[in-house]
Amino acid sequence: xxxxxxxxxxxxxxxxxxxxxxxxxxxxxxxxxxxxxxxxxxxxxxxxxxxxxxxxxxxxxxxxxxxxxxxxxxxxxxxxxxxxxxxxxxxxxxxxxxxxxxxxxxxxxxxxxxxxxxxxxxxxxxxxxxxxxxxxxxxxxxxxxxxxxxxxxxxxxxxxxxxxxxxxxxxxxxxxxxxxxxxxxxxxxxxxxxxxxxxxxxxxxxxxxxxxxxxxxxxxxxxxxxxxxxxxxxxxxxxxxxxxxxxxxxxxxxxxxxxxxxxxxxxxxxxxxxxxxxxxxxxxxxxxxxxxxxxxxxxxxxxxxxxxxxx
Numbered sequence: 001x002x003x004x005x006x007x008x009x010x011x012x013x014x015x016x017x018x019x020x021x022x023x024x025x026x027x028x029x030x031x032x033x034x035x036x037x038x039x040x041x042x043x044x045x046x047x048x049x050x051x052x053x054x055x056x057x058x059x060x061x062x063x064x065x066x067x068x069x070x071x072x073x074x075x076x077x078x079x080x081x082x083x084x085x086x087x088x089x090x091x092x093x094x095x096x097x098x099x100x101x102x103x104x105x106x107x108x109x110x111x112x113x114x115x116x117x118x119x120x121x122x123x124x125x126x127x128x129x130x131x132x133x134x135x136x137x138x139x140x141x142x143x144x145x146x147x148x149x150x151x152x153x154x155x156x157x158x159x160x161x162x163x164x165x166x167x168x169x170x171x172x173x174x175x176x177x178x179x180x181x182x183x184x185x186x187x188x189x190x191x192x193x194x195x196x197x198x199x200x201x202x203x204x205x206x207x208x209x210x211x212x213x214x215x216x217x218x219x220x221x222x223x224x225x226x227x228x229x230x231x232x233x234x235x236x237x238x239x240x241x242x243x244x245x246x247x248x249x250x251x252x253x254x255x256x257x258x259x260x261x262x263x264x265x266x267x268x269x270x271x272x273x274x275x276x277x278x279x280x281x282x283x284x285x286x287x288x289x290x291x292x293x294x295x296x297x298x299x300x301x302x303x304x305x306x307x308x309x310x311x
Contacts, residue, residue: 042081122255158257
């Protein structure tokens with residue numbers, strides 16, 4: 001139950017945290033300890049940075065915020081900023097949005113800046129990606145009995161997208177964002193399986209745990225991350241490294257997602273090449289299955305609703 005509903009405005013945030021600290025799980029307690037030592041850390045750090053400093057995950061930070069009476073990290077930061085007198089709009093913008101895009105920049109400059117960031121991210125990924133490792137992973141996926149893909153939060157979106165693509169070409173792929181479901185699947189894998197984990201930082205506890213169990217069960221463990229020295233990379237057999245976050249665009253730089261999408265798209269095409277006959281048949285079958293739910297171009301052009309005229 002959110003503490004804020006119980007105490008209203010009577011307690012400070014520090015007092016709320018202190019009151020809840022004894023009952024917190026270990027991972028959440030580490031966040032409380034970081035904030036006790038550095039009370040303005042939430043104002044100065046993104047959710048990922050605070051999670052890294054506490055040695056935990058962004059998902060755990062979100063749960064921590066809810067435990068002390070806030071809907072999420074944004075609301076928690078606003079509360080801390082208000083109490084510390086550091087909640088000015090400029091600081092919030094630089095911390096949460098970007099350093100190289102101003103709050104008053106015109107739309108054309110914002111667009112060109114973002115285009116540059118996203119293009120550089122994919123170009124950087126192209127330059128550092130180990131193509132031999134990618135080919136090994138594609139071969140393993142094409143021959144696998146079962147493919148597990150793990151990802152939490154935003155990385156879960158990438159995992160689910162990859163699962164959908166592979167499944168359409170006949171690969172028995174499944175994506176997991178919930179750690180309980182993911183662990184249940186991970187321990188059932190074997191040497192004929194491939195387990196792929198997606199994490200920007202490579203430090204998300206749930207993702208590391210799922211991949212570790214899958215590897216222990218015998219699966220080929222693959223990490224897609226920006227940090228080749230991360231915990232996730234260390235528990236993987238193969239690490240596919242993408243470009244890291246741009247420090248001036250925070251907290252969740254979407255250019256990282258584009259780099260990850262580039263990698264999974266490359267894997268998808270390579271797997272489709274290896275399973276060409278079956279992949280083509282399955283793609284045709286899936287296209288026919290949904291064809292009745294798509295209007296033809298002729299229907300689209302001939303049945304557009306007429307705009308109402310004002311009399």
